[in-house]
Every structure is written in structure tokens, then in C-alpha cells.
Amino acid sequence: MLGLLGTLDLANRSLQTSRQGTEVAGHNLANVNNPAYARQRLNVQTSLALPSSLGAVGTGVDAASITQLRDSILDRQVQTETSVRSSLEAQQSALQYAEAALGQQIDRQAAGPDGTTSANGIGSQPGLAENLSDLFNSFQGLSSNPTSLAERQNVLSAAQQTATQFNQVSQRLSTLHSSLDDSLQDSVKSFNDGLRDVADLNQRIISAELGARGTANDLRDLRQQKIENLSKLAKVDTATASDGSISVSLGGVALVNGAQLTESIETYDAGGGQLLVRAQTSGSPLTLTGGSMEGTIQARDGALTNLRTQLDALASSLVTNVNAIHKTGFGLNNSTGEDFFSGTNAATIRVNQKLIDNPALLQASGASGAPGDNQTILAMAQLGQQRQPALRDQTFQESYATSVTALGQSLASVNTQLNSQQIVDNMLQRQRDAVSGVSLDEEMTDLMKYQKAFEASAKLVVTIDEMLDTVLNLKR
């Protein structure tokens, strides 16, 4: 038997439980738009029953704990997929910059430099493809009229445009390379900050949960968000310990162990300006398998480096081959032995300034004293159709088109992967939302439930009060 006072106690516990219920619902409502938040539930249980001759007598309700609804498998998957997605996004943005730097597009409505190409409807191809095409066509044009100064000017302006375009593309790509390195260093810094935060949160969670009922829900939410931010930068492996802490490792190297920050990461030059990531204390190189840092490194050392190497090879081959022929020719005033281009790669290729100053020095003729001869310039024009062993047996134009296609293919494949990754991400997000997301409707009904229960418990207090009055009034 509880007795009247015991029942009053029961009503009091019941009031408290209902109040806690509304508190939890209010907390959920407040965090409805917090992406890191997992909804919380008040777990209630019947309080200890008292044995009596009638059997066990219930003593009402007790708030047992507040738990958060989180699916650790989903959390782990979200971490993994975040890494995959960030890697793809980093690659996509790097490759898009590279594509823009190359500036190669198809424009069917644009007029060609001579105004004829638009009329025949094929359109032009702004970029190096057009420049190379113009260069060899201007050689052809001069070969059909070798003494014409106008044609010579035309050749030199086409050559200058080609050289300038090579220089610009090379410049843009090298800027892109260094800005990718910069972003890598920024990422390393925020990764280390993130590690410190996780270690710190581990410390706070351990002390908060030590000896307390339930878990440190809100700290755990924050830690999960920090870990997901780490996953964006690099694919980290996590393991939960019995004290509630989560240890973090990257590529087999332990970084956070319990509340201890055991290791940080840093960038280092792996040789030839290639910036990679390693552990700071042990100095062992880290193999990244996901995350934006891995994506950045992959795009930089893959498609971007290939593109730069190919452009340099193209420019160098152009310089060597054109010069080799041009050197043997004769200018209008029998000058000979001049180079046509100077420089050795895409960044340094220039047209010989002497020729620009005096187009008559352009060595088009194949014989001394024969200005009407065109053998040298014809050989230069025919160079455009020849397959170059240095360019894997392709012509200059084919080699350039191959580079463009290779870049386009890398980007197209990243785009496709990212599209399907988006679907996976959306699905996971929806699943996690289904488990952990706050529903306003649910919380509103919970509020109503607890409110009614609170009202009912208050009624119980009033009833017991009246009964106590009755008992006290028995004797007057």
C-alpha cells in the first residue's frame, strides 16, 4: 500500500516525468534544422513496485534515460561515402579548371579568322587546335606565293598566336597546379584542427559519461559532425572504444586514440615539387584512399600533369621540327641559318624576334638566290601532315586533339561517377533522416501527450489533496 502520501509522491514523479518529456520534445523541436542533430527520446519505466498482500502495487513512472536515435552502421556508411564524394568533387573542380584553362570549345557559329569558315558552316574551334591549323595553313599559303610579304606577315602572325596560346595555356595550367598545392596545404591544416577537436570531444565525452546514466548525446552529435568533416578531407578509419571515445586513424597510422592526439599530418615535397601528405612525427608517407585531399592529388598528378607533359612535348616537337627545316632555307635576301621558333616547351615557345622585325628574313626558299623557290616553306607546310615519332606517331594536330580528348574523358568519367555518387548520398541521407531526423508532427503530438499526462497527474495531486482534506476533516 502506498498510502495517500505515497500516492502524492507518485503524482509528483509523474509530473516530473511529463515535464522531462516536454523538455526533450522542446530540445528536439529547437534542433529541427541542425544537420548534426539526432533526435532524442525520453525512456520511461515503471518505478519499483511494492509487494503487498494483493500482489505487487505499482508506484508510477520513472524517467530512465534520454537516448539519441542514431544508426552507427549508417553513420559509418555516411563517413565512407562522404570521402568518396569529396574526392570526386575535388577532381571535378580541378579538371573543370583545367578544361577552362585549355579553352578548347566547339563553336559552330563563330567565324574563322579569315571570315570564310563561318560561311561554309563548319564553325571554328577557338583554342590551340585552330591556332595549329592556321599555322600550317599559313605555311601552305606562303608556299603558293613565296615572295609575298603579306603572306609572310600572315605566317608570322599565325605563329605568334600559336606561341602566345601555348604560353597562356601553360601559364594557366601551372597556376592551377600551384593553387591545388595551396588548397592541399589548407586541407592539411583544417584536418589537423579537426583531429584536435575530436580528441578534445572524446575527453569531454569520457568524463561526461563516467558514472552517469545514458550518454552525452549532444557531444556525440558534435563529434560525429567533426568526424564527417574529417572524412570530407581524407578517408579516415574510426573505431569506438568501450569508454565511448572514438579513435581515428588514416592509412593505418593512429591519429587520435581516446582523448590523446597521437599524430598530426603535414605536406612534404616528394621530389620534383610533388606535394604529398605524411605523418608529422613518424614522417611515414600516407596513402590516401578518399577525401578531397586524395582527389586533389589524383587530379593534379594524373590528368593535369599528363596534359602539361603532352603540351610541352607538342610545343617542343613543333619547335625542333620547324626549326630543323627552317634553318636550311633562305630568306628573300639570302639570309640563312635562323631559327623560326625559340624556346623548348609550351611555356617558353616564342617566334624568333628577328623574323617579326623583318619578315623578309623568313627562310621560305630552298636555294640561295632563288626567292621564288618554296621548297623550305612547302616542307614546313607538309610537316603538318607528318606523324611525329616524339608524339607517339601522331601529327601535331592529332596529338593536341588526343590531349583534349584525354582531359575530356577524365572529366566526363568523374562527372558520371559523381552523378551516381549523388544518388547514393541522397539515399543514405534519407535513410539517416528516417532514423535520426526530427519530425515536427511527431514532436507536436509528443508535446500534447506529455501535456495531457501532466494535466492528468496534476488532477491526481488535486484528488489526493482533497482526500487528505477529507481525512483531516474527519476530526474537528
Next chain:
Amino acid sequence: MRVTSNTFPSSLLNQLTTLTARQSQLQTQAATGQTIQSPEDDPTAMRRVLDLQAENNSVAQYQRNISRHQELASVTFDSVKALKKISDRASEIVISADGLKSKQELTVYATEVSELIKQAVQIANTKNRGDFIFGGTQTDKSPFTAALDSSGQVTKVDYQGNTTVPETEIAEGVTVSAQVPGANTSGSGTTGLITDSRTGADLFNHLISLQQHLAAGDSKTIAETDRAQLGKDEENLLFHLSSNGAIQARLEASSAKLSQRSLALNGLVSKEADADLAQTIVKLQQTQTAYQAALQSGSMLLNRSLLDYLR
């Protein structure tokens, strides 16, 4: 599946983003008329278009080369025709200068031949765009110079050019030249216009000897030697007229072929890169409808919650 407060907005946002991206893509296609623009759109098609456009650019250049050659060929033709007239007149004089003519008459003929020689030298020194066209590749010096004696008669005509002619491409690997050298005594290469060792043509020297024989009144040598020699010159000029015609016909045919090639290339590029406008616009319309439907249904759902019914 449990649907929470943020499920709707986030999935609506995803759908709207997808639809907007698709609309933008279709709109770009409709506006430019192209399905591919950047390498990422379709790398292999991009590659084919780049190759086709490069080919088309060189086709256009070959056509410009051909029209340059046609110009040269027609200038050459006019000169050869004029030389042929001179050679015809010389042949007439040879026939007229028989034994019945008086010495005085022959002297008058000699003066006429002398003028013919000067005229022929002038024609053989024809320029086109500032270049002497009959000097082989030595285009900066007049190929023929005549030496005159005190009485104004031509005693000698020297050739200062060379025997090579510049050849240019009119198609990949196909070279042609519309020029001929003024003289070719090397026994190989392009036949000389005035002098050629293989055909025995030597117009200037033959005219000079005719002039000298006329001045000397030697009608016998004129009939025996000069007539035959001038015949060789006439044949040589006829050969050049017909070969010039052949080159012009060849240039014409090549030009027509290149025009066809250009048209075909245009078709091929169009197949790779052009958007089907009707299809694109229908798709764009569909996407727009979907976008509007998503916006409307979204705004209806997002506005409603249990709160609307609690008071």
C-alpha cells in the same frame, strides 16, 4: 519509411537542382544548336569534330592555293598566247621572204623581226604580283635580257633564271606547278617556254638568226634552216598551250572535288555536334513543366503541418 520535417525540403531541393541543371543544359543546346561544346560533353565526338574541322581548314587552304594557281596559270596562258602570235608572224615572214623578194624588202622584214624579238623579250619578262613568272624560282631578276647593237638590232638574248619551278600542294601530298621556266637546257625537269634542249626550241636565237639572214638577204638559208627551226619553236609553244590547258582543267577538277569534300565534312560535323532543335525544345518544355510541378507541389506541402490544426 519514416518521413521527417527535413526530408521534404531536402529532397525537393535535390529535385529542383537536378531539374535546373537539366534546363540549363537543354537551353544551352537550343541556343547554340550544338549538343557538344566542351570536351567533357562527349570526348570522343569532340575528338572527331576537332579532326574534321582541322581537315576542313586545310581543304579551305588548298582551295586558296588552287585559286592562286589558277591566277598564275591564266597569266602564263596569256603570255604563251602572245608568244604564239609572234611565232606565227615570224613563220609568215619566213614564207614571204622567198627568192622573189628584193633585198630592200627583206631588210624591212628584218626590222620587223627585230621588233618582234623585243616584244617577245618583254612578254617573257612578264610579272605577276611583282614576281617574274618565267625565271624559274629566281623571281627577283628579269629572266631575259636583250643585247642591242649600235643600230638597235638585237644581237643576243640571255637567260638569267633557273630551271626549277615552285610546286605547291593542292591536296594532301599532291603538288602542282602552274609555272614554266623560260629556258631549260638541262635535259630534265619542266620544259622551257622559250628554249628547251629536248625539243630543240630556242625562239630568241632562231629569231635573231632569221633577222640576221633577212638583213643579209640570204633567202636560201631562211628557207632551208630558219623555217625548220621556227617550226620547232611553234611546236614547243603549242605544247605549252595545251599543257597549260591541262593544268587549268586539273585545278578546276581539284577545286570542285574540294568543294564537295567541304560539304561532306560539314555534314559529318553536323552529325557529331548539332542538336536536333525540335527534340531539344520538346525536352526543354518537359523539363520546365516538371520544374513548375515540383515548385507548386513543394510549396503546397511545405506550408502544411500539424501546427495548422492546433490551437
